[in-house]
Amino acid sequence: MTEKTADTSVDYSKTLYLPQTDFPMRAGLPDKEPKILERWTSENLYGALREKAKGRPKFVLHDGPPYANGHLHIGHALNKILKDVITRQKQMEGFDSNYVPGWDCHGLPIEWKIEEKYRAAGKNKDEVPKVEFRAECRAFAEHWVGVQSAEFQRLGVIGDFERPYLTMDYEAEAVIAGEIQKFALNGQLYRGSKPVMWSVVEKTALAEAEVEYQDYTSDTIFVKFPVVDGDLVGASVVIWTTTPWTIPGNRAVSFSNRIAYGLYEVTASPEGNWASVGDKLVLADKLAEEVMKAAKVEDFTRLRDVTAAELLALTLAHPLADLGYGFQVPLLDGDHVTDDSGTGFVHTAPGHGREDFEIWMANARALDLRGIDTAIPFTVDDGGFLTEDAPGFVGRTVITSDGDKGDANKAVIDALVAAGALLARGRLKHQYPHSWRSKKPVIFRNTPQWFIHMDRDFVGAGKNEPDTLRTRALKAIAETTFYPPAGQNRLNGMIANRPDWVVSRQRAWGVPIAVFRNAETGQLAPGPTFAKSEELRARIFTAFVSEGADAWYEEGAKERFLGGLVEDLDQWDQVQDILDVWFDSGSTHAFCLRRRPDLKWPADMYLEGSDQHRGWFHSSLLESCGTNGRAPYDSVLTHGFVMAEDGRKMSKSLGNQVFPQDVIKQSGADILRLWVMTSDYADDLRIGKEILQTNVESYRKLRNTLRWMLGTLTHHEPELDPEFAELPELERLMLHRLREVGDVVEAGYAAYDFKKVVGAILNFMVIDLSAFYFDVRKDALYCEARSSVKRRAALAVVDQLFGTIVKWLAPMLPFTTEEAWGHRFPGAGSIHLELFPVLPDLWRDEALAAKWAKVREVRRVVTGALEIERAAKRIGSSLEAAPIVHVSDADLAAALDGVDLAEVAITSSISVVATPAPEGAFTLPDVAGVAVVPVKLTGKRCARSWRIVADVGSDPELPDLSARDAAAYREWLAGQAEKAPA
RNA sequence: GGGCCCGUAGCUCAGCUGGUUAGAGCGCGCGCUUGAUAAGCGUGAGGUCGAAAGUUCAAAUCUUUCCGGGCCCA
Numbered sequence A: 001m002t003e004k005t006a007d008t009s010v011d012y013s014k015t016l017y018l019p020q021t022d023f024p025m026r027a028g029l030p031d032k033e034p035k036i037l038e039r040w041t042s043e044n045l046y047g048a049l050r051e052k053a054k055g056r057p058k059f060v061l062h063d064g065p066p067y068a069n070g071h072l073h074i075g076h077a078l079n080k081i082l083k084d085v086i087t088r089q090k091q092m093e094g095f096d097s098n099y100v101p102g103w104d105c106h107g108l109p110i111e112w113k114i115e116e117k118y119r120a121a122g123k124n125k126d127e128v129p130k131v132e133f134r135a136e137c138r139a140f141a142e143h144w145v146g147v148q149s150a151e152f153q154r155l156g157v158i159g160d161f162e163r164p165y166l167t168m169d170y171e172a173e174a175v176i177a178g179e180i181q182k183f184a185l186n187g188q189l190y191r192g193s194k195p196v197m198w199s200v201v202e203k204t205a206l207a208e209a210e211v212e213y214q215d216y217t218s219d220t221i222f223v224k225f226p227v228v229d230g231d232l233v234g235a236s237v238v239i240w241t242t243t244p245w246t247i248p249g250n251r252a253v254s255f256s257n258r259i260a261y262g263l264y265e266v267t268a269s270p271e272g273n274w275a276s277v278g279d280k281l282v283l284a285d286k287l288a289e290e291v292m293k294a295a296k297v298e299d300f301t302r303l304r305d306v307t308a309a310e311l312l313a314l315t316l317a318h319p320l321a322d323l324g325y326g327f328q329v330p331l332l333d334g335d336h337v338t339d340d341s342g343t344g345f346v347h348t349a350p351g352h353g354r355e356d357f358e359i360w361m362a363n364a365r366a367l368d369l370r371g372i373d374t375a376i377p378f379t380v381d382d383g384g385f386l387t388e389d390a391p392g393f394v395g396r397t398v399i400t401s402d403g404d405k406g407d408a409n410k411a412v413i414d415a416l417v418a419a420g421a422l423l424a425r426g427r428l429k430h431q432y433p434h435s436w437r438s439k440k441p442v443i444f445r446n447t448p449q450w451f452i453h454m455d456r457d458f459v460g461a462g463k464n465e466p467d468t469l470r471t472r473a474l475k476a477i478a479e480t481t482f483y484p485p486a487g488q489n490r491l492n493g494m495i496a497n498r499p500d501w502v503v504s505r506q507r508a509w510g511v512p513i514a515v516f517r518n519a520e521t522g523q524l525a526p527g528p529t530f531a532k533s534e535e536l537r538a539r540i541f542t543a544f545v546s547e548g549a550d551a552w553y554e555e556g557a558k559e560r561f562l563g564g565l566v567e568d569l570d571q572w573d574q575v576q577d578i579l580d581v582w583f584d585s586g587s588t589h590a591f592c593l594r595r596r597p598d599l600k601w602p603a604d605m606y607l608e609g610s611d612q613h614r615g616w617f618h619s620s621l622l623e624s625c626g627t628n629g630r631a632p633y634d635s636v637l638t639h640g641f642v643m644a645e646d647g648r649k650m651s652k653s654l655g656n657q658v659f660p661q662d663v664i665k666q667s668g669a670d671i672l673r674l675w676v677m678t679s680d681y682a683d684d685l686r687i688g689k690e691i692l693q694t695n696v697e698s699y700r701k702l703r704n705t706l707r708w709m710l711g712t713l714t715h716h717e718p719e720l721d722p723e724f725a726e727l728p729e730l731e732r733l734m735l736h737r738l739r740e741v742g743d744v745v746e747a748g749y750a751a752y753d754f755k756k757v758v759g760a761i762l763n764f765m766v767i768d769l770s771a772f773y774f775d776v777r778k779d780a781l782y783c784e785a786r787s788s789v790k791r792r793a794a795l796a797v798v799d800q801l802f803g804t805i806v807k808w809l810a811p812m813l814p815f816t817t818e819e820a821w822g823h824r825f826p827g828a829g830s831i832h833l834e835l836f837p838v839l840p841d842l843w844r845d846e847a848l849a850a851k852w853a854k855v856r857e858v859r860r861v862v863t864g865a866l867e868i869e870r871a872a873k874r875i876g877s878s879l880e881a882a883p884i885v886h887v888s889d890a891d892l893a894a895a896l897d898g899v900d901l902a903e904v905a906i907t908s909s910i911s912v913v914a915t916p917a918p919e920g921a922f923t924l925p926d927v928a929g930v931a932v933v934p935v936k937l938t939g940k941r942c943a944r945s946w947r948i949v950a951d952v953g954s955d956p957e958l959p960d961l962s963a964r965d966a967a968a969y970r971e972w973l974a975g976q977a978e979k980a981p982a
Numbered sequence B: 001g002g003g004c005c006c007g008u009a010g011c012u013c014a015g016c017u018g019g020u021u022a023g024a025g026c027g028c029g030c031g032c033u034u035g036a037u038a039a040g041c042g043u044g045a046g047g048u049c050g051a052a053a054g055u056u057c058a059a060a061u062c063u064u065u066c067c068g069g070g071c072c073c074a
Helices: A029-042 A045-052 A074-092 A108-120 A130-154 A170-185 A244-249 A285-294 A308-313 A354-362 A364-369 A408-418 A469-478 A486-497 A533-547 A549-553 A557-562 A581-586 A588-593 A616-628 A660-666 A669-678 A689-713 A729-750 A754-783 A789-809 A814-824 A846-871 A890-895 A901-905 A963-979
Strands: A189-199 A204-206 A211-226 A235-241 A252-255 A261-268 A280-284 A299-306 A315-317 A328-333 A346-348 A422-435 A443-452 A481-483 A516-518 A572-574 A603-609 A633-639 A884-887 A911-913 A922-924 A927-933
Touching: A029 A045, A029 A130, A029 A660, A029 A669, A029 A814, A074 A130, A074 A603, A074 A633, A074 A660, A074 A669, A108 A130, A130 A549, A130 A660, A170 A189, A170 A533, A170 A549, A170 A581, A170 A588, A170 A616, A189 A354, A211 A244, A211 A315, A211 A408, A235 A244, A235 A346, A244 A408, A252 A354, A261 A285, A280 A285, A285 A299, A285 A422, A308 A328, A346 A354, A354 A364, A408 A422, A469 A486, A469 A616, A481 A486, A486 A616, A486 A633, A516 A557, A533 A549, A533 A557, A549 A557, A557 A572, A581 A588, A581 A616, A588 A616, A603 A616, A616 A633, A660 A669, A669 A689, A669 A754, A669 A814, A689 A754, A689 A789, A689 A814, A729 A754, A729 A789, A729 A846, A754 A789, A754 A901, A754 A963, A789 A814, A846 A884, A846 A890, A846 A901, A846 A922, A846 A927
Parallel strands: A235 A280, A252 A328, A481 A633, A603 A633, A884 A911
Antiparallel strands: A189 A204, A189 A443, A211 A235, A211 A422, A252 A346, A261 A280, A261 A299, A315 A328, A516 A572, A884 A927, A922 A927
C-alpha cells in the first residue's frame, strides 16, 4: 500500500490524530450514577479516604440531624449537597475531612404516627406500656433512617453511612441524659411552670398542631378592676374576657401605649343596672361607646385623657379581693393589646394564655421589685377542676370529663355580681381550639415545667462579672465566623432576647430528664447540693448505655438508681418528663463529636438552613455554653430556602413542588448538584423546569469539553511532553490563564462561594478553551506529525488542563468527574482520593497575557470581517479565506510579532501589513488601528488538513497534500509499519 | 405587627469602598462547519438595574418610603 501514494481516494481522516474516546456525549446520569455508587461501595471509597488522610489535620463539618420521618425534600438535598461539597473540598485541600451523618429520632411527629396506627387498630396509647410504645417509635425511626440514608447517598454524599449517629442510640441517650444532669449540677435547671394547651377529656397536653379551631359559644363578661392608688382612685379599669373561669388566675391587666384611653363617667342608667350613675370607667376611646352600650348605659361623658404613663403607674385590686385575692394587680404595657374589640384592656392570667405568660415573665423582674409575687398559680388541675389556688371555687369544673361546659363560669360570674364587679355579660360564638382527637374544647392551664436559666450565674462563677448562659452565648457568637456574616446578627438578636429555655415535654418518646426531686425541699438529685451526684450519674449512665433510656421507665427504676444514696426514697419523685428534642439535637456535639475519636470538638463548621438560627445553631450553642463554656462550632454557614420558579413558596396546592427524586430520575444527581453550585445559596434559591434546563445545558457544554479533551488525550504520550521552556506562546498563555483561574477557584473555595468557582471554570472552558485554544489547536493536534513540538506541547497542556479542571470540579460533580477520570486513567483509583493540584507560579506571565489580549482583539476583527463574507455566501469555512490585515496601531503590531495570525484566526493564510487600509475595509468600533480586507482563496485544498496553501502538491508523490501534511503522513505511515511489521 | 434578609437581560449570576455607552455564561434568532456532529465555531437581538422621592457635579451602587418575596417570631 505504501507505494501507491498518489491514490486520491485515500481516507486521510484515518491518518489524523482525531479525538477518540468512549466517554459518551450523552451522560445518561440516572443510570450511570448508581453504578458509580456501587463501585464506591464495593471499593470502600469512604474507608480509602480515611486511610489516605490518616495523620492529616482534621476538618469536621458536623451534620445537623434531619428528622427521621419521611422522604427527602428538595431542602434536604440542598443542605446535604452543600455539606458534601465542603467535605470533599476540604479533603482535597489536604485535610482529613470526615463526615458522619446523623438523625434526629425522638419526638412528637413520630409519636403521632404510632398513635395513628393504634387508633386505626382501635387501640389506646395509654393502655400500652411505655416501654413497648417507645419500641414502636424506635422501629419507625429506624425505618426512615434507612430510607433517608439511601436517598442521601444517591445524591453522591460521602460519609460514614455505616456508622451514623442517631439521637436514639443507647449511648447517645445516655450522654443526653448526662448533659441535662450537668445543668442540674451547675444550678441552671429549675422547675417552674407554664401554661400549655390541655385536653381535659384526654388528660393530656397538646401541641399547636394537635388542635383544630371550631365554632364554640363562650360566656363573655366585662369586669371592673378598681383602682387602689393615685388620682384615679374610685375609678375602675374595665376588661373583657370570653373565659370567666380564668378570673381567679388573673394577676395583671395589659394595655397598649399605642391606644388612646379616656376616663368616662356614667350619667344615665336604668334602675337596677350593674352600671350605675356616677361609675367612673377607664376605657379605650375607640371602644367606649360599644362598652357602654353593652352595659346598657343610657348616657355617659368623657372626663379626660388617661395617658400610658399614668396607666403604667397604676395599681388595681382584683375584683374578687374579698374572696382571697387580696394581691395587687399591676398594669402592663403589651404589644398584643388592640382596640379592635373588648375594652382596650386585656385580662392577664399568666397561667391561662401564651401571651399572658409571656408578658408576665417579661415583667417578672420589675414586678419582684414592686413586691408583687410572680409565682403563677395552678388554678386548674388535670381533670378540669378549679383548685385551692382558686379560693372560693374549689371543685368547680371548667370542662367536664365528657368535654361539656362545667359550672365554673357561672360560679365566677355570680361571685363577680355579688362583688359588684360585673359591668356586663353576654355570649359570643367564635373559633375556639378543640382537640383533634376528641373534638372537645381544650383549655390553657398552668403546668409544672423544667427550665434552664438564661440569666443566673453558674455555680462557682466569680462575683465580679456575670457568668450566665446568656453572657456566655453572646460571647461565643462574637467568636464564631458566620457565612454569610448576617447570621451573626440574627443569632445574636435571638439569644439576647429569648426567655428561659423550657426543656420539658410531657411525652413518651424521648430522653427523660433523668433527675429526682425531693418533694418537700425541691432539692435535685443529681444537683449542686446533692452529695452523691456523681455516683447517681454513673449508675444512670451505665444503665442507659446498655439498655437505652428505657431503663428510666422500667419497674423499680427509682430504687435501682437512688437506692442507698438517700435516706428516704419516698421523699423523692422521679421526674417523668422527657427532654424537648431540641435538647437532644443540641447535644449531638457531646455524644458524637466528643466521643468519636475520628472526629473532634469543637466542629469546624455547622451548616444548615437559615431557620436553624432559632433551631439547631441556637440549641447547640446554649447546650454547649452551659456545659463547656463555648460554642461547639468555630463557624456557621447558613443557606436559604428553596422556592418555586416564580420565587414563591412551594406548595402542594399550587403544584409547583420539585422533588429531588424526580430530578435525579430525569437528569441525575450531578445536575441537582450543579443547580446548587450555580445558585446563590446564601439567599433563597429557586428551582423549576427552566432553571434545571439551564443547568442541563451548562452541564452538556462542560461534559463535551471534557469529552473532547479525553478524545484528544488518547494520543497523549507523556514521555514526549516538552519542557516548559519549549512551549509555544499559546501553550504558555493557557497555562497562565489556568493559573489565573486557579486563583479564583482557590478564593472561591476558601469563601465557600461555589458559584464563583463553577463560574470561573465554566467560563474558562467555554471562552478560553472551547472557542479559542482548542479551536485553534485542532489543526496542530489532528494534522501535525507525532514528532511535532507544537502538537506535543498542545497535548501536554491539554493533559494539564484536563487534570486540573477535573480535580477542581470533583467536589461539585463527583459522578461526572469520577467517570471522566476513569476514562483518562482506566484502572486507577478514584479521583476523590486526589488532592487539588498546586500550580507553579512559573506559569504566571502577565506580559504574555497582555500581548495575547491584543492578539485576540485583532482576531476579533478578522472573524468579524469573515462573518460578512460568510453572510454574503462568498465563503463558508474560514479556511477559504486569506485576509489582509492592516495594522496601523504600533502596540498591536508589536503584539503580533512572532504570532502566526493565520493559525490563530483559523484561516489558511493571512497577511499582516502596515500600509493604510483601503476604503471599505472591515473595522470594529472598539478596536482602533485594525482594518481587514477579506480575500477568498482559490488555490488547491490540502486533502488532509483542508488548508488552501501554496505548497499543496510540492511532494510529487502526494500531489493532494501540502508539504507539512505530506511529511506528517509519511511519518504516520512509518509508525504504522512499526506497529504492524507483518 | 416585630427581627433578619432578598429583588440587575427569558434563566443563573458579576458589578469592590458611588465616576466613561450596565457585563458574563446559558437560552433564543441568523449564518458557517460536518475530522468534538443529538457536537463545534461565528454573529445578532434582549435590561427605564422592583417603584418613587432624596443626598451628590455624578447612583444599579448611599438614605427614606412604598411594592413584591423569604426565614424566624408574635
